[in-house]
Amino acid sequence: MSAVCLRTEQLRKHYGGLRAVDGVDLEVREGERRAVIGPNGAGKTTLFHLLSGEVPASGGRILLFGRDVTRLPSFRRAALGVGRTYQVTNLFPRLSVLENTLLATLGLRREKYDPFSPLAKHREPMEDARRLLEEFGLWEKRDWPIGSLSYGEQRQLEIILALAGRPRLLLLDEPTAGLSPAETQAVTQLIRGLDSRITVLLIEHDMDVAFQVAQRITVLHFGRVLAEGTVEEVRANPEVQAIYLGSGEL
């Protein structure tokens, strides 16, 4: 069995009296594709904020690649190999598509501190950006401002930015939110086609996507892990069915 990529121990985040994440134990192995599902307000996005380091934990521990990163700021976790996308598109709106991508390919390189030579002089980040944009069919639109892209293209760029740093752990927060069925299918195929060494943790409301992509599923409810297991186990779990019965999503 492969090594543990991510482990949390009794991870907690309390906002005053609200226990958004309330003692989550999670273990994700390298190369695993794990979906995190749960009703609205279950604490899925807060869990992602804790894992990426954007929100400090109230208690518990986070171990990444065997290392305690609980107190590490997000940019250091990025350097260790964590990439993430956002549920609400979080790009650089007044920069071009290429500039957005360059910021992502420069992020973990020393050239980002260069205050003198023009951007075009830096071959490697430029080539990486070109390769990524070509792969996603956005190279022709590289000089467009973000606002001129379609929503689906903006969601693609979200994923491009997360992939540019060659992450070992990829956190995808509802990558298909708001997409058309055809676009959703394309993104699903994209995630399935990712390098199998990349560990993927995915928040998804669309159960079809979650079941297609993930091998294992973790169900969060009121900040706690309600169930965890393979797709079939989770489907058959009566508690999970009870939560989802009202919404009719499962």
Add this chain to the structure above:
Amino acid sequence: MRPRGLWWVGVGVVALALPQVLPLYFTHLVLLTMIYGLSAMSLDVLAGYTGLTSFGHATYFGTAAYTVGILTTQHHLPPALAAAAGVGAAVLLAAAYGLLATRAVGVYFLIITLALGMGTWGLAYRWSSVTGGDNGLPGIPPLDLGLPWSMAEPRNLYYLVLAVFCVAAFLLYRLVHSPFGLTLRGIRESEGRMRMLGYNTWLHRYVAFVVAGGFAGVAGVLYAFYNRFVSPPDLHLAASAEAVLMVILGGAGTLFGPLAGAGIVVFLRNLVSAYTQRWMLILGVVFVLTVLYAPQGVAGGARALWARWRGHAPAPRPQAEPRKEPVAEP
């Protein structure tokens, strides 16, 4: 030669010829425009590119000028040494104040820079034994660097200021078009995303703060040797606000726009005040019109006009706010 290069050569020829063809009075105004323009351009790196609007930029300008004043009039240091010390003082002060100011962003950053600026002004105003207090420091010698031309002669000083301005503007131009400059714009657009991409964004903001303070210091040194006199208004809040005004008038995030903004302020102040005492009123009207009809400033407006004249519509301006999806979750 490319048209762009040709354009620069044209600007250079005009800049070199100006003092020969313009009356002396206007040479003075162009000289002042370059000095204040350099300060405004350095503020633009912070306010326009990084998105940190400082209301204390005159602090670094004024501190450099005061350092030159104190060292030349009280300690009789040679002008070249005092000039270097002036820039050094601005950098050191920015490095110290930056530690406090860059802990905050947005309106809190603005308030901290304002408070630090007011504190420094208070020091200049009250510490009379060193700063001359309200009287300021008269009698700063000309910036003689051992060259055969006397810098007491404004036309000679014009060329020196022009040379320093060109070098500084070139460095700033390279900065904003470099990878580091791109990271500053990224921080302006979405600091959280930048951190997630691996950037220690505080460090970038801090470096931008110190660089901006340093170039304001260069402008302050030039000002001290031009004016031969420094006094508390040079680092007062009003002077800081004027620098912000120049940036907005000229166009934030355009680098050379603020130079035009500085030109508007300098020329209005000196030309209009010959006819009326209420030149501030005219400046106010110009400011309101700019914000209403050319929110991108002179440079942004000129760019839009140029695009229209060339026959294609300006590139669609994206909204400042990223598109928000209705789905929300804590």
